[in-house]
Amino acid sequence: MTETSQKYPEKIDLENCAKEPIHIIGKTQDYGVVVVCDPLSLAITQAGANTGQFFSVSPQELVDQPLSKLLGEEQVSFFKDKLAGKDTSLPLEVKVSGKDFLLLAHFSGINLVLEFEPLEEVRDSFFFQKHLTRILNKLQASRSVSELCRSxxxxxxxxFGYDRVMIYKFDxxxxxxxxxxRKEQDMESWLGLKYPATDIPSQSRALFLKHRVRMIADVHYQPQAIIPEISPLTQNPLDLSQVDLRAVSPIHIEYLVNMEVGASMTSAIVVNGKLWGLIACHHRKAKFISFYQRESARFLAEMFSTKIALQESTNFINNTEASxxxxxxxxxQLRENEDLFEGLIKSEVKFTDLIKCSGGALFLNGKWSSDGIVPEKEKLKSLLDNFIAKKEGNIFYTRRLSEVFPEAAAYKKMISGVLSLRLAENKYMLWFRPEEVENVSWGGDPSEKAFYDEEKKRLSPRKSFDKWSxxxxxxxxxxxxxxxSTVKALGENISHVLLARQRNEIEALNEKLMEANQELELFSYGLSHDLRA
Known part of the structure; x- marks a missing residue:
């Protein structure tokens, strides 16, 4: 079975928590309602359990009916034109049962998902333009990553007026x-606190790459089931990855409640295709942010991400230019010296000058040579033979050597970081960095894991978020x-030098062979002449 063909599990426990399929949770939040259609016939195939609240008609009455029963022929005709032109990126303002809604349409596989949320009074366009201009000016004026984050x-x-806004960066x-x-004055500061990776598991991080802004309007909302749970079009649960209304994992809801959060909005900071961090907004009571406001949040996050990428690219270029x-x-030096040791470690410039390190070692054809602070040769040999040489790829690095190679605990103060480059078989370059003792403040004890709550019959998150150092x-x-990048470039340079040497050696050997052949021919000619004589 594929992942999407599995149902959302009835029980989330320690065994399946890390794989909780939150994209097929089968429910929505209750500030709006979902209707799913066959895109070809526009027949309704699924509907949220709360259609009665918004449309005064039950989901059972809507399923298998044409969309026109809900929107009317005129609005459906207009929607068909938009759909035909694949123009579904912008919301439509529609009227259902005399009420105004904002309609958001997108595809989930072959399912056409329609999200309806009540249309709030839209402020004039100048209001949004003013905010966008402010965002652009403020971020453009920031000169460093830390200043960008504060801005x-x-x-x-x-x-947006949330009680607390945090820039949350992943390591x-x-x-x-x-x-x-930025927070209200009466709130305790969380600036500088760290949170373990398990607080935002991998499947949640993956969803942020697909759906960049996530709002939870009220942590005490009543989840609304999608009826039927299985899509008649695919015979699978509906993938809600890109649905604004997607319900929230009950574990995450309890996590927020434990933090005394009533509502949240989170925007993804994506730099070069990778999740760099989050703009996390918390409010102490329920707070609804309209679609247009969420689009402003999306724009802010995208501008912020672009500026971060530019700053990091500039930093990358400056550092690579320096090396x-x-x-x-x-x-x-390598071209001037036949001996690699002479060219890399015994000349004016050493390979350890290339990047910031406390020392380094070369292993070439069974021989060691080192510079700076390095372990004894026996320890170097064990590190190479029993660990580094067994790694795939030509480059390996870690900043926690003693965790992945326990033997290194004996010299972790001297060496905790290692970066290795395999030049060829039996040819390695190693750079080392020492231990840096760090006092870390966590938002709660990171060793306090989630636990199975017998009363709730499901997994519950940790309850304490007190500062823990x-x-x-x-x-x-x-x-x-x-x-x-710098080490990789040096490796390529060394490979080119070695290949050039091999080519020269082969050419020299060919010349010797040709000379030997000529001498052999002359000898044969002379021998033949003597025999005839």
Whole structure:
């Protein structure tokens, strides 16, 4: 069975929590209603359980009926024109049972999903234009990533009025940190607190790449089932990945309640296709944000993401340019010296000058040479033979060596970070970084895991978010993308030099063979002449 053909599990426990299929949860929030149609016939195939509340007609009465029963022929005709032109990106303002709604349409596989939310009074266009102009000006004026984060948090709070707005940044292990915050004065600050990766599991992070803005209008909402649960068109549960109204995992709802949050809105910060972080908004009571406001939040997040990408690209270029001169010098030394040790570690410029490190080691055809602070040769040999040489790929790096190679715990103060480059078989370059003891403040004890609640018959999240501090050891400064790029470029340069040497050696050998052949021919000629004589 494929993932989408599985039903949402009746029981979420410690075994399946990490794989909770929240995209097929089969329910919606109750601030609007979902209707699903066959896009060819526009016959209604599924409907939310709350159609009676909004449309004064039950879902059972709507299923198998034409969409015109709900919208009327004129509105359906207009909608068909939009659908034919594939113009469904913008919402339509429609009237159903005398009430005004905003209609959002999109496809989920072959299902046409229609989301209806009550149309609130739309402020004049100048109001939104003013906000967009403010967003552009404020973000353009920011000169660093930290300033950008503070500006984005301030703008979001000013525009949308949530009690707390945080810029939440992921690290390489998907732990999150609050790097900027704007809040009401009577609220405790969470600035600088970290949260474990399990607080936002992988399936939730994946959904943020598909649906960039997520609003929970009221954590105490009543989930509304989609009827029937299985799509008649696909015989699978409906994929709600891109549905604004998609219901929320009961585990996440309890998590928010434990944090004393009444409503939330979260916008994805996506940099170069990867989830960099989140703009997380919390309110202490229910708070509804209209579609047009959510679009402003989306625009702000996209502008913020673009500026972050630009800042990181500039930082990448500056760092790679700084190492370019060193790399060129290393390559020149290699061309001038037949011995790789001479060219890389015994000349004026050493390979350890290329990137920030405390030391490094070369292993070439069974011989070691090192520079700076490095473990003893026996420990280097064990690290290479029992760990690094077994890794796939030519580049390997970690900032937590003792966690992945326990033997390294004996020298973690000296070496906690390692970056290795395999040049060829029995040819390796290693860069090292020392341990950096760090005092980390968590939003609650990170070792406090979710637990199975017998009373609720499901998994429950941790309840405490009090500041919890610990001293973290065995971790080095992280390796940056420009470190990896620079090392990779050096590896390519060395490969070219080695290939050129091999080519020269082969050409020299060919010349010797040709000379030997000529001498053999002369010898044969002379021998033949002597025999005839």
């Amino acid at each position: 984005a948090a301030g703008l979001t709070k000013h525009i 390489e292990e998907w732990n999150g940190e609050v790097v900027a915050e 370019e001169k060193i790399r060129r010098q290393l390559v020149e 610990e001293q973290v050891t065995g971790i080095s400064e992280p390796w940056k993308d420009y470190d990896l």
